[in-house]
Amino acid sequence: MSVLLAFLRNTWRGLTAMRTALTLLFLLALGAMPGALLPQRSLNALKVDEYIANNGWWGRFLDDLQFFDVYASVWFSAVYVLLFVSLVGCLLPRTWDYFKQMRAKPVLTPRNLARMPHHATADTTAGPQAVIEHAERRLKGWRLVTGEERNGARTVSAERGFLRETGNLVFHFSLLGLLIAFALGKMFGYEGQVIVQANGGQFCNSGVYNYDTFRPGLRVDGTRLNQFCVKIDDFNATFLHNGQAESFRADIQYQSGADLETGSWRPYPLEVNSPLRTAGDRLYLLGHGYTPLFTVTFPNGEIRTGTTQWRPVNQVTLASEGATKFDPPDVPDAEQRRKSQLAITGLLAPTAVFRGELLDSAFPAANDPAVAIDVYRGDLGTDSGRGQSIFSIDQKMVQDGKLAKVARQNLKQGEQLTLDDGTVIRFDGVRDWVSLQVSHDPTQMWVLVFSVLVILGLGVSLSIKRRRVWVRATPQEDGRTVVEVGGLARTDQAGYGEEFTALSRDLLAHKEES
Amino acid sequence: MPVNATLATYSDWTYGAAVAIYFFAAVLYLCEAAFARPEKAKERELVAAGGIQLGGTDAAGTWTPGLVVKPELSRAERLGRMGVALTVLGVVVQVASLVLRGLATERAPWGNMYEYGSLLTLAGVVTWLVLSRTFPVRRLGGFVLVPVVILMFLGGTVLYADAAPVQPALQSYWLVVHVSVISVSTGILLVPGVASVLYLLKSSGHARFRKFPDAEVLDRLAYRSTVFAFPLFTIGIICGAIWAEAAWGRFWGWDPKETVAFVSWVVYAAYLHARATAGWRGRPAAWINSLGFALTVFNLFFINLVTTGLHSYAGVG
Numbered sequence: 089m090s091v092l093l094a095f096l097r098n099t100w101r102g103l104t105a106m107r108t109a110l111t112l113l114f115l116l117a118l119g120a121m122p123g124a125l126l127p128q129r130s131l132n133a134l135k136v137d138e139y140i141a142n143n144g145w146w147g148r149f150l151d152d153l154q155f156f157d158v159y160a161s162v163w164f165s166a167v168y169v170l171l172f173v174s175l176v177g178c179l180l181p182r183t184w185d186y187f188k189q190m191r192a193k194p195v196l197t198p199r200n201l202a203r204m205p206h207h208a209t210a211d212t213t214a215g216p217q218a219v220i221e222h223a224e225r226r227l228k229g230w231r232l233v234t235g236e237e238r239n240g241a242r243t244v245s246a247e248r249g250f251l252r253e254t255g256n257l258v259f260h261f262s263l264l265g266l267l268i269a270f271a272l273g274k275m276f277g278y279e280g281q282v283i284v285q286a287n288g289g290q291f292c293n294s295g296v297y298n299y300d301t302f303r304p305g306l307r308v309d310g311t312r313l314n315q316f317c318v319k320i321d322d323f324n325a326t327f328l329h330n331g332q333a334e335s336f337r338a339d340i341q342y343q344s345g346a347d348l349e350t351g352s353w354r355p356y357p358l359e360v361n362s363p364l365r366t367a368g369d370r371l372y373l374l375g376h377g378y379t380p381l382f383t384v385t386f387p388n389g390e391i392r393t394g395t396t397q398w399r400p401v402n403q404v405t406l407a408s409e410g411a412t413k414f415d416p417p418d419v420p421d422a423e424q425r426r427k428s429q430l431a432i433t434g435l436l437a438p439t440a441v442f443r444g445e446l447l448d449s450a451f452p453a454a455n456d457p458a459v460a461i462d463v464y465r466g467d468l469g470t471d472s473g474r475g476q477s478i479f480s481i482d483q484k485m486v487q488d489g490k491l492a493k494v495a496r497q498n499l500k501q502g503e504q505l506t507l508d509d510g511t512v513i514r515f516d517g518v519r520d521w522v523s524l525q526v527s528h529d530p531t532q533m534w535v536l537v538f539s540v541l542v543i544l545g546l547g548v549s550l551s552i553k554r555r556r557v558w559v560r561a562t563p564q565e566d567g568r569t570v571v572e573v574g575g576l577a578r579t580d581q582a583g584y585g586e587e588f589t590a591l592s593r594d595l596l597a598h599k600e601e602s
Numbered sequence: 603m604p605v606n607a608t609l610a611t612y613s614d615w616t617y618g619a620a621v622a623i624y625f626f627a628a629v630l631y632l633c634e635a636a637f638a639r640p641e642k643a644k645e646r647e648l649v650a651a652g653g654i655q656l657g658g659t660d661a662a663g664t665w666t667p668g669l670v671v672k673p674e675l676s677r678a679e680r681l682g683r684m685g686v687a688l689t690v691l692g693v694v695v696q697v698a699s700l701v702l703r704g705l706a707t708e709r710a711p712w713g714n715m716y717e718y719g720s721l722l723t724l725a726g727v728v729t730w731l732v733l734s735r736t737f738p739v740r741r742l743g744g745f746v747l748v749p750v751v752i753l754m755f756l757g758g759t760v761l762y763a764d765a766a767p768v769q770p771a772l773q774s775y776w777l778v779v780h781v782s783v784i785s786v787s788t789g790i791l792l793v794p795g796v797a798s799v800l801y802l803l804k805s806s807g808h809a810r811f812r813k814f815p816d817a818e819v820l821d822r823l824a825y826r827s828t829v830f831a832f833p834l835f836t837i838g839i840i841c842g843a844i845w846a847e848a849a850w851g852r853f854w855g856w857d858p859k860e861t862v863a864f865v866s867w868v869v870y871a872a873y874l875h876a877r878a879t880a881g882w883r884g885r886p887a888a889w890i891n892s893l894g895f896a897l898t899v900f901n902l903f904f905i906n907l908v909t910t911g912l913h914s915y916a917g918v919g
């Protein structure tokens with residue numbers, strides 16, 4: 089009775105555990121889906137704002153429910169933490185069983201082998217002893233026990249495929265390990281992006297302020313970054329006739345570790361698909377674009393050059409837009425200076441085509457650069473306390489009448505225009521910039537190790553079958569021996585058939601021998 | 603890297619030819635299914651014995667090369683065999699089309715959705731051919747070939763891309779590894795997907811599906827092919843992650859395609875668990891597998907065409 093109760097309890101537990109895990113798996117899948125369908129802040133914050141703006145209360149409602157930060161949301165985390173707990177709860181007893189089973193003997197031969205899913209029988213003149221010895225030889229590598237029954241019959245019980253459970257446990261534990269390593273990486277890692285001019289521009293991973301954007305993990309405060317510096321000497325892109333990119337390469341130099349003291353630089357060709365790995369961090373070439381070069385000659389003869397990067401608005405033709413801003417020289421009075429700041433905005437085409445007066449870009453390479461610019465003069469709002477974009481001017485200042493458009497013109501390389509106050513603006517061509525990303529993830533090696541173990545465990549547990557075979561040799565009155573073979577696969581029966589057929593053929597092959 | 607236009611043209615022609623051949627094969631299978639008499643009792647016995655080894659393959663209606671053709675073959679039987687022969691021919695022609703693309707562009711011929719879809723459907727058809735040798739399911743060939751023809755038709759029209767070199771982000775040997783593994787495993791998963799849908803139809807008990815093979819055969823077919831494809835799919839995803847680490851700066855970033863791949867992975871994992879759990883076997887498991895199938899198709903079309911992720915390769919910018 090108590091055995092029955094224990095059995096029921098165990099079955100119930102097994103069922104509930106599996107059910108819970110299954111349900112949680114579904115919840116995880118369901119929870120991950122919105123991340124593929126809705127814009128996500130971690131991928132594109134602008135699109136999220138746009139979506140919220142376009143969808144009114146619905147957008148705000150989704151935002152309140154963290155649907156734009158799915159993978160950092162409370163509910164998604166709750167599901168995977170629960171799944172994690174359920175996995176542990178599932179694995180501990182299984183591991184315990186596993187170690188017990190490692191030492192267990194195969195179960196006794198069932199009374200009626202004909203009931204088994206696989207069954208074969210034959211009779212022979214050989215004695216039971218010979219049959220059993222033959223079986224033992226044939227079943228080498230199987231876990232075996234032999235037995236004797238009351239009527240003189242001899243039996244062999246054999247079982248094989250314990251590696252299946254090993255693989256299964258390796259798979260599940262590696263999954264746990266993967267989850268932990270992934271979470272730790274998210275906590276202690278960071279990702280930063282920065283745009284650097286490709287004519288010797290430098291970047292040092294010495295502080296967060298060097299980055300344009302920086303995404304730290306929860307446990308990163310940005311103080312102890314791995315020290316290294318890079319210098320971008322040159323950038324090369326090649327394109328096919330249709331404008332499709334064929335290759336990107338930035339020739340860089342870097343220094344890390346001892347180089348920082350000695351001041352020596354090492355060259356590296358930075359390409360897509362081949363990041364620089366140094367000082368425990370990785371440096372990627374993410375993108376590139378153009379910086380228009382403007383030379384401004386102010387009425388007092390002072391010359392300033394503007395080298396602000398513009399950003400591509402068309403990824404195929406690399407038509408770009410931006411704003412190059414100037415402070416007037418020699419104006420010590422802040423009030424006065426604010427009235428005479430200059431900004432050049434508009435469109436930059438690396439390979440110009442004009443449709444009438446309208447400029448567009450025909451090709452992504454800088455074959456024939458030109459700009460279509462609006463020049464503004466007045467207060468750029470740099471002191472207004474509002475955040476300023478480096479790619480545009482503050483439209484509020486224009487609306488308030490503090491910033492006025494003073495010229496609009498197309499300029500090809502080398503052309504210039506003169507403003508009403510005698511200021512001359514010349515377009516000198518373009519220079520490349522590259523956008524770089526530095527990534528730091530201290531546990532990604534572990535993620536890889538666990539992933540490989542996941543595959544190995546999965547392969548083993550899905551390809552190996554746990555299976556049993558029994559042999560019973562029963563002596564008959566006439567001196568012959570009836571040999572019965574039964575087989576059972578403890579997992580899916582599919583595929584055991586072929587093996588059993590071969591096995592039973594060998595096990596029953598006494599007639600020929602004796 | 604210049605593209606050999608002649609080879610590219612031949613590749614396009616063979617692709618078209620393969621679609622046409624599959625189409626006729628599908629028609630033959632569907633005719634076979636229409637003319638065939640319902641399941642013979644004998645077949646059911648073979649199945650119940652649980653052993654493929656026991657079945658006389660010809661009696662079970664399965665294709666065997668070099669089989670001695672008995673004179674009293676029924677009309678349905680003859681149509682089915684012609685269907686198989688055509689399918690094999692289609693496979694040969696489709697392989698030729700992929701090889702020609704590869705030669706024309708001098709790279710692995712799976713660098714855009716058109717090529718990717720071709721590899722995927724090829725894997726599905728080959729899997730079907732292989733499995734229909736061990737499972738008595740030949741007359742269901744049409745149900746596999748019809749989706750294949752639709753996918754290939756869409757691939758060759760909506761998704762068609764001229765033979766060309768690939769973007770810098772794709773110039774990596776991981777293109778060879780990741781994409782081939784992902785597309786082959788996805789192609790294989792097409793088969794259990796169809797089998798599970800048919801299982802659901804058959805086990806609904808509706809008289810119309812009386813001619814389908816036993817539900818149990820469909821279930822085992824689905825399980826066996828999933829068990830084969832799932833580890834491959836896992837490898838494909840992990841290779842993708844390794845590549846993403848080198849190409850995009852992180853090994854996992856919830857890009858839409860990554861996300862849907864993850865979701866389908868979880869669904870297939872759930873299927874395998876359900877299949878091993880009493881009470882979930884049978885129809886619930888088949889539902890889960892069909893869901894996995896739906897997600898795969900969703901990933902192929904919706905995610906590739908509608909949402910924009912890194913997989914849409916807008917260049918490095």
Ligand code: HEM
Binds near residue numbers: 715844898913
């Ligand atoms: C964790 C990372 C990744 C995952 C989970 C992943 C997953 C997938 C999946 C599921 C597909 C098939 C999707 C479909 O049905 O259309 C696929 C296709 C593809 N993947 Fe990835 N992938 C990853 C990373 C990458 C990377 C880094 C690249 C290249 C830079 C890449 C290139 C491709 C290509 C070229 C295809 C097939 C063709 C196409 O759909 O256009 N994948 N990937």
